[in-house]
Amino acid sequence: MKVIDHINQAKKPLFSFEILPPLKGESLNDMLEGISPLMDFNPPFIDVTYHREEYIYKKHSTGLLEKVSTRKRPGTVGICAALMNRFKVDAVPHILCGGFTKEDTENVLIDLNFIGVENVLALRGDAPKSDGRFIPDENGHNYTNELVSQIVGMNNGKYLHEETETGFQTDFCVGVAGYPEKHFEAPSFKFDLKNLKAKVDAGAEYIVTQMFFDNQKYFEFVKNVRAAGITVPIIPGLKPITTLKQMTVLPSIFFLDMPDALMDELEKCKTNADVRQVGIEWSIQQSKELIEFGVPCLHYYTMSKASTVHKVASQVF
Numbered sequence: 001m002k003v004i005d006h007i008n009q010a011k012k013p014l015f016s017f018e019i020l021p022p023l024k025g026e027s028l029n030d031m032l033e034g035i036s037p038l039m040d041f042n043p044p045f046i047d048v049t050y051h052r053e054e055y056i057y058k059k060h061s062t063g064l065l066e067k068v069s070t071r072k073r074p075g076t077v078g079i080c081a082a083l084m085n086r087f088k089v090d091a092v093p094h095i096l097c098g099g100f101t102k103e104d105t106e107n108v109l110i111d112l113n114f115i116g117v118e119n120v121l122a123l124r125g126d127a128p129k130s131d132g133r134f135i136p137d138e139n140g141h142n143y144t145n146e147l148v149s150q151i152v153g154m155n156n157g158k159y160l161h162e163e164t165e166t167g168f169q170t171d172f173c174v175g176v177a178g179y180p181e182k183h184f185e186a187p188s189f190k191f192d193l194k195n196l197k198a199k200v201d202a203g204a205e206y207i208v209t210q211m212f213f214d215n216q217k218y219f220e221f222v223k224n225v226r227a228a229g230i231t232v233p234i235i236p237g238l239k240p241i242t243t244l245k246q247m248t249v250l251p252s253i254f255f256l257d258m259p260d261a262l263m264d265e266l267e268k269c270k271t272n273a274d275v276r277q278v279g280i281e282w283s284i285q286q287s288k289e290l291i292e293f294g295v296p297c298l299h300y301y302t303m304s305k306a307s308t309v310h311k312v313a314s315q316v317f
């Protein structure tokens with residue numbers, strides 16, 4: 001079933017979450033066992049991230065450095081099949097512009113359609129660390145609105161090459177990302193909103209936000225998004241803090257503010273167990289306030305570790 005139908009038919013706020021494919025060589029079964037406690041809260045859908053290639057330099061005996069590309073976390077499509085089969089939930093694979101030609105995208109969407117996936121979250125992806133800035137594939141998309149158009153085109157039976165047009169249509173519900181604290185590359189919030197609108201105008205049916213720790217940012221974002229004429233559901237993304245390191249790492253990776261009240265609580269912590277407790281309590285408060293505000297769904301970033309999100313959800317759902 002499509003995410004948008006889950007939302008429209010829900011009688012109360014939904015619980016959903018995001019997982020990462022295991023690192024290459026790690027077990028899929030361990031990951032599925034790890035997240036199974038979260039099935040207690042009946043998630044109608046689970047997101048699975050996609051990871052583009054990263055570049056490493058391999059030194060040859062001659063001293064020559066060779067740039068090789070490697071994918072550390074393959075398996076998004078296979079995990080979607082495993083999730084649907086094992087937990088009878090809908091899987092939402094993430095689909096990227098970066099590292100994909102349009103042909104690669106078409107092929108992966110065909111695979112997803114064949115295994116019964118009905119949803120995708122369309123994203124641009126970030127630059128590999130070695131590139132510094134996002135460089136699209138020569139035959140790929142620059143921005144997510146273009147990727148959304150390709151997916152919607154396939155829903156209408158439009159394929160890249162005339163000769164492969166057979167009238168066969170996919171039927172994906174497409175979600176996109178939104179940034180309550182602005183995407184870091186956007187020169188202004190207004191510019192970012194205009195680009196968000198382009199993604200929705202291209203056919204995206206809902207928005208999932210980047211994580212935030214200050215609900216006011218989400219409330220303000222919703223107000224501005226609505227004022228811009230965007231009417232689709234906006235699902236807040238939440239991450240409970242679990243380590244002291246995240247206090248500095250999360251703002252620098254995701255370009256977000258930590259509220260003073262949260263920082264004050266975290267600074268009092270002596271151990272990671274204390275930090276985790278503060279993170280859980282903060283996330284419970286955030287979740288309850290967001291439900292009161294009327295959000296359609298709460299979406300948790302689990303990093304494939306269930307126990308913290310389980311503690312939060314057991315107080316909220």
Ligand code: FAD
Binds near residue numbers: 048051123126
């Ligand atoms: P876009 O919407 O394309 O926007 C990127 C930037 O370009 C913005 O600054 C925007 O304002 C600007 N822009 C957009 N369109 C135009 C245009 N037409 N002209 C000029 N400027 C434009 N990354 C992964 O690699 N894998 C994942 O699985 C993944 N999952 C994510 C899930 C969520 C919920 C979120 C919020 C992010 C996720 N990311 C993931 C990270 C994401 O790929 C990055 O944040 C990326 O930098 C932006 O992606 P986007 O789809 O928002 O890009």
